Each structure stands twice: as structure tokens, then as C-alpha cells.
Amino acid sequence: MDKIVVRGGKSLHGNVTISGAKNAALPVLTAALLTEETCTFSNIPDLVDIKTTYKLLRNMGVQIEGNSTIQISAEKITNSEAPYDLVKTMRASILVLGPLVARMGKARVSLPGGCAIGARPVNLHIKALQDMGASVELHGGYIEAKADRLKGADIYFDLPTVTGTENIMMAAVLADGTTVLNNAAREPEIVNLAEVLRGMGAKISGAGTDVITITGVTSLKAADASIIPDRIEAGTFMIAAGITNGEINILGCNSQHLEALINKLRDTGMTIAPIDGGLKVSAGPKIHSVDVKTIPYPGFPTDLQAQIMAYMAIGSGLSVITETVFENRFMHVSELIRMGADITIQGGSAIVRGVPTLYGAQIMATDLRASASLILAALVAEGTTEISRIYHIDRGYEGIEKKLSALGADIKRVKQ
Ligand code: EPZ
Numbered sequence: 001m002d003k004i005v006v007r008g009g010k011s012l013h014g015n016v017t018i019s020g021a022k023n024a025a026l027p028v029l030t031a032a033l034l035t036e037e038t039c040t041f042s043n044i045p046d047l048v049d050i051k052t053t054y055k056l057l058r059n060m061g062v063q064i065e066g067n068s069t070i071q072i073s074a075e076k077i078t079n080s081e082a083p084y085d086l087v088k089t090m091r092a093s094i095l096v097l098g099p100l101v102a103r104m105g106k107a108r109v110s111l112p113g114g115c116a117i118g119a120r121p122v123n124l125h126i127k128a129l130q131d132m133g134a135s136v137e138l139h140g141g142y143i144e145a146k147a148d149r150l151k152g153a154d155i156y157f158d159l160p161t162v163t164g165t166e167n168i169m170m171a172a173v174l175a176d177g178t179t180v181l182n183n184a185a186r187e188p189e190i191v192n193l194a195e196v197l198r199g200m201g202a203k204i205s206g207a208g209t210d211v212i213t214i215t216g217v218t219s220l221k222a223a224d225a226s227i228i229p230d231r232i233e234a235g236t237f238m239i240a241a242g243i244t245n246g247e248i249n250i251l252g253c254n255s256q257h258l259e260a261l262i263n264k265l266r267d268t269g270m271t272i273a274p275i276d277g278g279l280k281v282s283a284g285p286k287i288h289s290v291d292v293k294t295i296p297y298p299g300f301p302t303d304l305q306a307q308i309m310a311y312m313a314i315g316s317g318l319s320v321i322t323e324t325v326f327e328n329r330f331m332h333v334s335e336l337i338r339m340g341a342d343i344t345i346q347g348g349s350a351i352v353r354g355v356p357t358l359y360g361a362q363i364m365a366t367d368l369r370a371s372a373s374l375i376l377a378a379l380v381a382e383g384t385t386e387i388s389r390i391y392h393i394d395r396g397y398e399g400i401e402k403k404l405s406a407l408g409a410d411i412k413r414v415k416q
Pocket of ligand 1: 022023026092118119120121122123124125126159160161162163164185302303325326327368369396
């Protein structure tokens, strides 16, 4: 397995261009299952999770050609199954469930199982499909769903589930009648998906709010659409500027998707100013410690919690970081402590007492965003840090060590 080796202490300066958003691309790719026509999607990031989705879709008979711009055709779906060996590597595979039941009237999708950051059930996805008239049974670790034609329904999500909202929006576009999603998630990736579906002829209103209304149609046509920039990648590089006492132009990002982070980073003393095509992000004269609480969009994103914790580890005071979305998203804490951070966990909160210096160490990545947190800590640590199991980071960051090297970091990938 490869590892990343970082010699810390370099301030980052220069331009970085943000790639297409992983969490926008995944549902847009599965939306192609809803039509027999060939869709064209651009700004697709080059990520392991995208390649896994291609494997999953090709396994169903879908044709996919291209790289950052692709042609994808689900004219013939030869099987409606998402097998365990693929789903276990990427739980977002659950996003084929809604489109397959809508298009084919059936689906057999492996239950994703838990992952490092939590149990991550899909009960809300299943209940919503049942509300729409699907028969859904669990057999041998698989979800087996059937419906001649889904019926529009009034759905209430107990939690604003992101992929749940996406899955049921895709199920509803071909249903008989109108579906209303109440307590829907409001992420920009959901707005991107709704725009793509509307481009295919779907009737959807309210995406981006907590009530989304979908009126079913009988068929959908091809879409030609672009993936929005990755707000989590952008946020990660913004924090990189702060933690390394540098200044970075973040190009191709959409600052409207980052308001919670921008406000929080300004509170730490950073300067964040709009420039042509993005944001100029500069470190402050000192790092003020701030409290952070993760909540569903438009609140502070859980996917940036590990990254801001690395930054607060060298803050000037005490920072309380509370994770409310996932039950076990502090896997990065023990690794940061090994680098000299002073962090104690109390229930769902991490108490971070800033220290003057972190020290390089041999550490291990445990999940995608924890990996980013460890790289950020390594960039500022004294000495050399070796991060193993970096296959986690390749799932969600396109060429991160190349982008960081271009900004002046001393970082390289070492083949094991
Ligand atoms: C999406 O995951 C993202 N993944 C996650 O990004 C992100 O952290 C998460 O939303 C929250 O923003 C993709 O978009 C592919 P949820 P998702 O359903 O949809 C509970 C990354 O690093 N829940 O919004 O799986 C669940 O356990 C990844 O890019 C149920 O209880 O998250 C969690 O506590 C990590 N039952 C909460 O809701 C359900 O049926 C939010 O989960 C569904 C969810």
C-alpha cells in the first residue's frame, strides 16, 4: 500500500484549481439509469469512488466512455443488482436503488454495512420507497425492492439524509403522481442533481430547501450537464492556507457553498476575499481558537470537521468541536495526539487545547476526511510524517499531493 511522506514547515502559496465534487458526481452518474438515452456529463473528478461507480454501472450493462467529460448510456440494463463486493467499498452505491426501482421496477442492492465513521443505516431510504408502494425485503444482506410503478407519496424524513433525499428524488421522477419530500437535505449536491434531472425532463421544485416536490413523468430524455465544484476539497485547501501561515488562491470554487466555513475561518483570524474565479485565502497573524458544531447544510459541514480540528490543534487557545451528524467521526483524534496535539473527547465533543508545535510521526489514515486532516497536520508539523493507508484519501481528493506540491509543500507519494 502506498504512503504519503510530508516534511512539514512550508507555508503554502499560489493557485489551486478545485475539481468536480465527488458527492455531486455520484448521484448524477446513477441518474443516467433513469433514461435510455445517452447523457453527457462534464467536470467529473478522477477519483477511486468514481471508478467504483463506473464498475457498478458497467456491471449492469451501462456503457461509459470518456474521462473528465463522459458519455453514459443505460439504454440496456442487463441486471438490476449492486453486489456486496462493490458496495462494501463504497456505501454511496446505495444511490442505484431509487433509479433502478423507478426504471426497471426492481433492484437487488447489497446493504452497505457500516464504515469507520458510523453504522450509517439506510432505513430512511427503504421506508420512503415503501411509502411509495414498493415491496422491500432484506435477504442475506441484500435489499430486494420491487414495484410495478412507484406511486407519488408524502414522505417525511426523520433526519435530513443527503443520499436518502437524492435516492428518493430519483425514484419519484418516474412515479405515478406527486411526491413531496419533507425534512429533505439541502446540500448543493442535491440542487445539482435536481438541475440534471430537470434537464432530463423531470418536474422538480424546492431542491435546496427542506421541502422538495416531484411530479412523476413517464420517461426521461438525455441530459448534458456539468458537476459543481467540490466544496469539501475547496474547504480543505482553505484550511491548508491557515494552518501553514500561507496564502492560496482557490480557483473554481463556489463561495456560496462555503459560507459556514468562511465565517468560521474569519473568526480564527484568516482573511478570505473574493477574486476573479474564486477566493484569495490568507492566514491571520495568529490562530484564534474557535468552537465548531457540525450540522446539516447550510451549517458547518461534518466533512470538514476533521480538517478544522487539525487547524485548531495549533490554535492559541481552547476549541470545542462537536460532531452531531455521525456517531464515530473522531478517528483522526488519536493520530493527531500522536503528533503532539492535546485533545480529549467528551461524548460527541472534542476539547482541543492548542499547542505551539506538532511533531512528525508515523500515522495511519482511517477514513477519507480523517486522511485530509492528517495531511494538514503533517504540513505544519516539525520534521517528517509518514501517513499509511492513503487509499482512503484517493477516494475523494484528485491528486492531492500534486496540488499541494504545486503550492510549495514538501509532500510525496511513496509506493510500498
Ligand atoms: C452523505 O452521506 C455524504 N456522502 C457524506 O460524505 C456526508 O458526510 C453526509 O452526507 C452528511 O453530509 C455522499 O454524498 C456520497 P446522511 P450520507 O444520509 O447520505 C443517518 C464524504 O466524506 N441516517 O445524510 O450517507 C446517518 O447515520 C462522505 O464525502 C439514518 O439514520 O449521509 C447519519 O447519522 C462521508 N438512516 C445521518 O443520518 C438513513 O437511512 C446523516 O446521514 C440515512 C441516514
